[in-house]
Amino acid sequence: MAKIIPVPVFDGVVFGATGDLTLRKLLPALYYRFRDGQMPPDARIFGAARSNLSDDAFRDRARDALAKHVPKDALEPEQVEAFCQRLFYVAIDAAKPASDWSALRDALDEARVRMFYLATSPDLYGPICRNLKDAGLITAESRVVLEKPIGHDLESARAINDDVGAVFAEKQTFRIDHYLGKETVQNLMALRFANSIFERLWTSDVIDHVQITVAETVGVEGRGGYYDHSGAMRDMVQNHILQLLCLIAMEPPVSLDADRVRDEKLKVLRALRPIAAHEAATLTVRGQYAAGAVEGKPVPGYLTDLGGDETSRTETFVALKAEVRSWRWANVPFYLRTGKRLPQKVSEIVLQFRALPFSIFPAELGGFEPNRLIIRLQPEEGMRLEMMTKEPGPGGLRLRPTGLDISFEKAFGLRYADAYERLLMDTVRGNATLFMRRDEVEAAWTWADPILDAWAAQPEPPRPYPAGSWGPTAAIALIERDGRTWHEEIG
Numbered sequence: 367m368a369k370i371i372p373v374p375v376f377d378g379v380v381f382g383a384t385g386d387l388t389l390r391k392l393l394p395a396l397y398y399r400f401r402d403g404q405m406p407p408d409a410r411i412f413g414a415a416r417s418n419l420s421d422d423a424f425r426d427r428a429r430d431a432l433a434k435h436v437p438k439d440a441l442e443p444e445q446v447e448a449f450c451q452r453l454f455y456v457a458i459d460a461a462k463p464a465s466d467w468s469a470l471r472d473a474l475d476e477a478r479v480r481m482f483y484l485a486t487s488p489d490l491y492g493p494i495c496r497n498l499k500d501a502g503l504i505t506a507e508s509r510v511v512l513e514k515p516i517g518h519d520l521e522s523a524r525a526i527n528d529d530v531g532a533v534f535a536e537k538q539t540f541r542i543d544h545y546l547g548k549e550t551v552q553n554l555m556a557l558r559f560a561n562s563i564f565e566r567l568w569t570s571d572v573i574d575h576v577q578i579t580v581a582e583t584v585g586v587e588g589r590g591g592y593y594d595h596s597g598a599m600r601d602m603v604q605n606h607i608l609q610l611l612c613l614i615a616m617e618p619p620v621s622l623d624a625d626r627v628r629d630e631k632l633k634v635l636r637a638l639r640p641i642a643a644h645e646a647a648t649l650t651v652r653g654q655y656a657a658g659a660v661e662g663k664p665v666p667g668y669l670t671d672l673g674g675d676e677t678s679r680t681e682t683f684v685a686l687k688a689e690v691r692s693w694r695w696a697n698v699p700f701y702l703r704t705g706k707r708l709p710q711k712v713s714e715i716v717l718q719f720r721a722l723p724f725s726i727f728p729a730e731l732g733g734f735e736p737n738r739l740i741i742r743l744q745p746e747e748g749m750r751l752e753m754m755t756k757e758p759g760p761g762g763l764r765l766r767p768t769g770l771d772i773s774f775e776k777a778f779g780l781r782y783a784d785a786y787e788r789l790l791m792d793t794v795r796g797n798a799t800l801f802m803r804r805d806e807v808e809a810a811w812t813w814a815d816p817i818l819d820a821w822a823a824q825p826e827p828p829r830p831y832p833a834g835s836w837g838p839t840a841a842i843a844l845i846e847r848d849g850r851t852w853h854e855e856i857g
């Protein structure tokens with residue numbers, strides 16, 4: 367097994383400690399890092415929230431959360447106990463003045479790295495940061511972690527960034543996009559820049575188009591309050607999908623230094639062709655799921671999931687055609703789509719190569735599929751290069767597509783660390799490569815805002831699609847108009 371890079375001893379403070387993200391993602395991620403010996407045994411995690419809990423009551427919640435979200439074979443009772451003993455709790459109302467924060471001040475150790483994780487609603491980011499400063503809690507070795515969404519448009523993102531930036535330097539600010547912590551996403555850097563074959567093919571001469579699909583089977587799962595103000599564009603496209611697009615489209619960075627990588631991603635975001643209001647109807651499709659069936663089970667529509675708010679125009683599906691204006695990507699469309707209540711949970715990037723310029727094989731030997739490189743983020747992380755080969759056996763030469771397959775799990779036989787495990791430890795180490803810089807977030811909003819504005823101005827609501835389908839038929843038309851099809855494998 368690869369050597370795990372150690373992290374310094376730290377005190378972590380998680381605001382929003384009784385919330386879903388902390389219980390479902392952060393505590394399990396920290397537990398795994400503790401169990402695997404990466405989190406130093408005397409590091410401490412302070413849960414901070416409004417409820418009045420004792421340390422023991424918070425530990426009980428943590429035990430329950432681990433039992434629920436960590437598979438049984440990974441729950442080692444002694445390790446769980448030892449980990450829970452590293453958890454503490456402070457009752458804090460984030461909106462209250464800093465003078466009420468003395469318990470936290472007394473608890474933290476001056477000499478340690480401090481990680482303040484804001485797992486709260488973004489409107490609390492500014493007040494929490496100001497209070498941390500006024501309470502004298504920020505040391506040179508402090509970092510702040512912000513969950514997405516950073517704002518709901520460019521203006522609100524700037525306001526949040528200004529508030530946080532008035533307290534924390536940019537190099538202390540870690541804006542999470544958990545997609546950047548996924549194993550395959552990191553592998554993309556290896557694929558492109560540690561192999562000599564692919565980078566030469568990574569150009570408009572060879573690549574016909576790129577597809578990025580992030581499909582989910584779940585609905586809004588009790589997050590309707592947040593989601594209805596967000597929608598698929600703000601929840602998935604502005605951040606996760608654009609970050610994936612950046613990693614595919616960026617030029618090689620001059621080094622792996624965080625800022626050099628982020629400089630290149632920023633150039634891609636700035637090269638995205640703005641979609642004007644009059645183009646929104648042809649270059650974008652938004653949908654909202656109606657009742658249907660997913661994985662054989664009937665499920666209600668979005669409006670019912672919301673509790674019967676019949677007026678919501680929030681999109682739960684987006685498909686669009688993006689363009690990156692650069693020499694490398696001229697005339698190579700990027701088709702992006704994401705949605706809830708689709709038939710499969712699958713996240714993948716497909717690079718489709720150009721068709722053969724001329725074929726010596728008669729058509730009756732088999733249909734030609736253009737070569738494709740499929741990069742799967744989930745499930746079964748891996749990559750597959752689809753090639754045409756001869757069908758084995760006698761009886762003449764027949765062709766068929768075959769995949770050169772690398773399944774990471776089969777190749778390495780490891781459990782993949784959840785994105786949060788890597789991102790939490792990178793924060794403590796102060797490595798910001800996998801986090802969004804302020805200018806990236808703002809460039810992404812600069813591109814997304816006009817599309818959102820155009821939708822808001824359209825009289826018609828999002829197109830309905832039955833739960834369990836691949837979205838509105840207009841999404842199929844979006845790509846088929848260009849003589850292409852979405853890559854879909856049901857399996």
Ligand code: BG6
Pocket residue numbers: 582601713
């Ligand atoms: C989150 C979104 O950022 O990503 C959710 O807010 C979405 O709506 C989730 O379900 C998807 O993440 P993953 O890792 O399951 O693909």
